[in-house]
Amino acid sequence: MLNIILVGPPGSGKGTQAEQMIQKYGFISIALGALLRQQIAENGANKAHIEAYINNGQLVPDDISFQIIRELIQTKPSDASLLFDGFPRTIVQVTFLDNCLVSYHAKIDGVILLDVPNVHLLKRLRQRSTIEARPDDQDDDKIKARMHIYQQETLPMLNYYQHQNKLYRVDGTQAIDEVTKAIENIIDRLKL
Structure with missing residues (x-):
């Protein structure tokens, strides 16, 4: 069992890399953004609430995210390797996830950061908006708001994992x- 967090700013390639990791290593994906978009598509109980936050480039409130994450973790086999994509992003979320995993005798083994400068991100997100038509990628102000939130909220989380020697940086501008x-x-290396 190996539990990994894949983190990076919007447009850093997390989704693409998560797919590769799932195929090669058999991770079970817990991708919060995709789960939230699924709630919207399926007219879930919190659809309007979730949609309002996502469409304005803001993070969905923790109580909704925590409920979704907890339910997913509970349904996974105890020996499953989990790949968290886009969660956690804040220290509060880190604390929740650590406590949730401990109750299943598990922990986070590594955090992989896809490091991409903002100038590359803006270009990538504009391209993605023409392909996927995601509302949160179609407006520069929304994109900049998401980047600002990412930098403001995620930096303390990265520092937390760096102090635990669990943070690994990857240059996300490469091919x-x-x-x-x-x-x-x-x-x-982590599997050894």
């Missing part, structure tokens, strides 16, 4: 295959 190779090297 997709190179990023994948760097991530695989990290995972292979």
